[in-house]
Amino acid sequence: MDSIKKKEDQNKQQLIRQHVDIAKRAVQLYDLKNYPLAKYIFILALEGIVKLQKQETDPELKASLTQKANDYFQLAEQCKKQLDVQNKQLQADPLVQQINLTMLEKKNTVKFEDIAGLKEVKEALYESIIYPNLRPDIFQGIRAPPRGILLFGPPGNGKTLIAKAVATESNATFYNISASNLMSKNLGEGEKLVKALFQCAYVNQPSIIFIDEIDSILKARCENEHEASRRLKTEFLIQFDGANSSDQDRVIVIGATNRPQEIDSAALRRFTKRILIDVPDDNTRLHLIKYYTKDAVTTLNEKQMKELVKKIDGYSCSDIKALVKEACMLPLRKLKKNELLSVDSTKIKPVSIDDFTEAIKKVPPSLQKKELLYFKNLVKEYNKQV
Known part of the structure; x- marks a missing residue:
């Protein structure tokens, strides 16, 4: 004792x-x-x-x-x-009022447990954002978290959802930015908005600034580029990692894109942590099929489920949702109009493996194998740079 x-x-x-x-x-x-x-x-x-x-x-x-x-x-x-x-x-600044109204996410309840699969991605984000916010006494100095994280990969696999979950898990203020939020018809207002955004993020630390489709804002600079676009990028890079920033701050910029090759090299350099959000693996595909069919009556057994999972290798998360929806609609399409309006909902034919086989013909994967291979090769290239 x-x-x-x-x-x-x-x-x-x-x-x-x-x-x-x-x-x-x-x-x-x-x-x-x-x-x-x-x-x-x-x-x-x-x-x-x-x-x-x-x-x-x-x-x-x-x-x-x-x-x-x-x-x-x-x-x-x-x-x-x-x-x-x-x-x-x-708060007296009209630009800050605009940011609070259009960019600040006030009701974000997404958690990691709501996202299927992506175990390695979640572990990387825990190490980069969540643990540093919960144990600031350990993660400082050389162990300080990265200031920029790039989520890249094929579309339709939950990059935006992951960013929201990170903000919830780390108790961080979440700003959701898109190109339309920052672009303005008035010359110079876009740069002022970027500056005000980082000031708000600083005051509300720890903060996450999430930029969806970041390639549309930080596209590689060229000679015939519009002056307003160039100045917006310059201001963003200054605020991101320039003279006004500090190693002590906990303002993290998360960018999401499926076209990382178009991002300006100066911006890409600031995203020191680059994480591939790939298409779902076997276990995740199985989980998604079970999740999307939970409200439908099906005759699928475990063996048929596993066979289906193999058939849809290469499908994105959004593709799987579209596939399940198509399969669940097939029993209804087999009914005549008069039958559909009068049939008892409990007597509708269950969704079978044959319905899924037919649905696969109508809903092919949106991604080609060469596209998936491109992202995997890009990871190797980024690892060499590091």
Whole structure:
């Protein structure tokens, strides 16, 4: 019993040291006047200490934890006061109001558990974003997370969904950007919008700026390029990794594209972490078929499911959804118009393997094998560059 109690005490002390180390990191950031991130980390340490304090039975240790919790709360409040001043100045800017209205995702509830497969991708994102946000005392200096992450690969495999899940899992503020958000008919407004966007992301750290179809914004520069487009890219690169940025900031830019070869080389260099979002593997295809057919009556057994999975090798996630929808519609198409309007829903013929075989003829994969091979070769090329 003594050995068990000793082990529990050691684990308890280790957890306390962990939260104290996190708070020390917040103090460092406070001294550097990085109030947004300092506030976030103080709250992180405070939540951990309060949880331990509620579970503690030793009066002396409980009092010590209570004092620590009060100290962290006071420091978080000081950060909040400094941020209120910055926020008041920002909110007066019409561009910031526009960003909050059109780019800030306020109701993002997507989690990794909602996304089938992509185990290696999730692990890479945990290491690059989620763990650094939850353990800022460890991931600093040379271990600091990358500032830019590029999600590339064939279309229809959930790049946007993954970016939203990352923001939810890491408790980060999420800005969803597209070319239409940044382009303006007024000369110079696009650059001001980019600058205001990064200022908002800084104040609301940790933040994720997600740019879907990033090749449409950061396309390779050329001689006959429009001046407004060139200036927008230049401002973006300055804000991304220029004189106004700091290694202490937790503002991460995630770009998604299925045409990475068109991205400007200066922009591509800033995306030091490049992750392939490939077509689903066997297990993921099986999971997707089961998920999309959960509301339909089918006669598919496990053996037929596995045969179907092999037949649709190379299908993207969106292709599989379209295929299942087509297969589920076939029993209805076999009914006459009068029958369709009067038939009992419980007496509709179940979806069979024959329906899926017929659906495959009508819904072929949207991606050719040479396209899939291109992305795999691109990964090898990026690995050589690293």
